[in-house]
Amino acid sequence: MKKRDNDIELINSKPIKIYINAEEKTAYEGETILSTLFAHGIKQISKNDHDQKIGAYCGMGICFCCLVSVDNSKYRACKKIVKEGMRIKTVINTSDIVGSYVKIKDC
Numbered sequence: 001m002k003k004r005d006n007d008i009e010l011i012n013s014k015p016i017k018i019y020i021n022a023e024e025k026t027a028y029e030g031e032t033i034l035s036t037l038f039a040h041g042i043k044q045i046s047k048n049d050h051d052q053k054i055g056a057y058c059g060m061g062i063c064f065c066c067l068v069s070v071d072n073s074k075y076r077a078c079k080k081i082v083k084e085g086m087r088i089k090t091v092i093n094t095s096d097i098v099g100s101y102v103k104i105k106d107c
């Protein structure tokens with residue numbers, strides 16, 4: 001596992017292994033996907049309807065600017081807690097799913 005350079009302080013939770021865009025990364029039990037992304041310096045989280053890369057905005061589940069794919073389902077990164085072996089894809093947009101209706105799962 002790789003060291004995280006952007007943690008604000010030491011984390012006392014158990015480290016777990018996840019994959020972000022197919023790269024193995026360290027996360028900590030109980031943290032959100034968004035926290036993990038920031039800890040690894042990843043700020044381009046999703047894409048808007050104009051295919052522009054965007055970052056998280058509200059950090060509390062309101063704006064939907066943090067949509068990521070987790071095992072082929074979409075989640076708000078600021079609301080979803082990491083789990084061992086989770087496979088996360090960033091910089092996705094609604095066109096990644098067939099049809100205009102996008103079902104976003106709750107936490």
Ligand code: FES
Nearest residue numbers: 059061063064078
């Ligand atoms: S950052 Fe706004 S919903 Fe996640």
